[in-house]
Amino acid sequence: MDYQYRDVFRTNIAREGYRSVAEGKEEFRHDEEQVNHGEEEEEIKRVVVVGNGFKGPWKNESSAYRRLQQMDKGPSHCWWKDDPQCNRLDVRFGQDLTPTLLQSYPRSGNTWVRYLLEGATGIFTSSVYKDFTLIRAGYLGERSKIWYRNTIVTKIHFVKHLQKFADVPAIIIIRNPARVLVSLWSYVNIKNRKRKHVAVMNPEFFNTSAFHAFVGPGLKKWLWTTRVSLTNKKRRLLVLYFEDIRANPTQEVRKMLQFLKVWPDEKRLACLERNIEGKVKSVHKTIYPFTHEEQNDIDRAVAEINKLLTDRGLPSLPDYHK
Template identity: 25%
Template sequence: MSLQQQHHHRPPPSSPPHRTHALQQAMLAGGAEQPPSPPHEAPKGLRAAAAGGRGLELFRGGAGPPRRARLHWCRPLRFLATPGPVVALASFPGSGNTWLRYLIQQATGFYTGSVYKDYGLLKNGFPAESVVNGSVAVVKTHESGPGARAPFARAVLLIRSPGAAIHAEFNRQSGGHIGFASPDRYRRNRGKYWQDFVAEKLITWKKTNLDWLLHFQGPMHVVLYDQLVTNVEDELRGVLSFLDYRPSPAALDCALSRREGIYKRRRRALPFDPYTPAMRASLRRGEEEVMAALKGLVSAQAPTTVVSPTTSGPAPVEGCEDKCGR
């Protein structure tokens, strides 16, 4: 069974602290929300150049290929003036966490934090790396367990099909956020290296998603990656609504026009299928286990929002072909 297209808002068992519209309060503290303005200077030398449909500008050295990219922000990024509850943006690596952070920053103008300090991200659009408090809109984490969940009062859980997510993480570990693993990497040690990687990461994929689904006690909003790719606007609206933020039409239009960012891995078809039938069967069983847990929460608790169920196809064998930042 593939990931079904459905969302789940999980209410708290009692009445936990709400975000109390901290995002709107922060906007008010800085003045009324204005339509997106021309590009602004970002902190720590991160400059946003002239507006572009994809939200980036490539730097070129002479006649050579592009060397790096600039991100364009719809408004100057900043911290929330009135900190709210700490909100996790939890996912298994390779599930699109960086891309969703980027969309949130574009739509709100507020930084997103992280439990990590990725210097590549720090220098390219995410100056609040390693910030874990209510001054940022959400905080990225790939961790699970009581200690990992403890700092957070609310959570957004982003779930991607295990085959696609694991393949994306394999590419990231081999080639960076937008690079690829060479075909030789799959054949290393007569294929055992790749087989062990998939088996180990599938365990982690299940553990991460089940831990947040079954043990996180605060309000939670679940986003399915495939649905986010298919319907960016509605999915982003759902996340922003959970964060108690209502973007103006101009702000949302600006974010959507710059939806791509720079953390997009291009499609690359491998000359072979890296997943054997046995591996695909294991991935399918793991996916069904997580989806059963999600369906159980949807049926047991209210209010819930269920989008028209559809099925996603098998994990693309070429790996991460879209917004698959870690």
């Protein structure tokens, strides 16, 4: 593929509204895309609730570790503008980066991990979706495309993108499916778009026939998606567990940097430790609304994924019963 798209992208940054966001303005001038504030939400509803291979020239990427280079022009964002020790460390687009996926089932910590990587590297992350709530929160690389090669990772969720980008290296995040289902039920039912990524529903909304009708299909889709993410043996991948990232974020970020072949920037990592939560990390939910039969189904799904992991020589899942 010809990568002249990068130059086109650089000249059209202002036209697409990035500059206005970077300056703190609320309006976007790209009216056609402005309407679609919930592309990720709509895909989640379509794939999870309702039920409904890109081949790029990066196989011969260098195996050498490197220091990342930011673009001098274009949008920038500082996650730590209120921290006097860290407010000079901004995030920008990079150049000639190896495309890498950041894959997780919805509500498994993908957005928070994007923040961790942006803080640690100074390079924007992107997404196959266009979530304007996240752009306004500071994720200014959200609408960039994987073939522009200017973001450190690209967020995906579902099987269709795992298959479309079958040759692209991937960081896979796996979370306890019980916690995923609780968080996902909240996400698709909370109407306030600004609160979707962090809000918690009242426990009474889980004591419904609608929720229990959602659990079985939702678990099957989690199992199928996670299974597909682990069974492409041609893909170079790093598997991380959300619970480990919560317990020791900096340690897990170092693993990601090693996988990405990026030298760690100790100043950035120190600032990340001082500001570990980010803006849209969701609240940990203590609700556990599952029946005994549903819990047995969850345990069986976890056991199947655990076997896939150990068969590939990867670390076992955390003990979700602790």
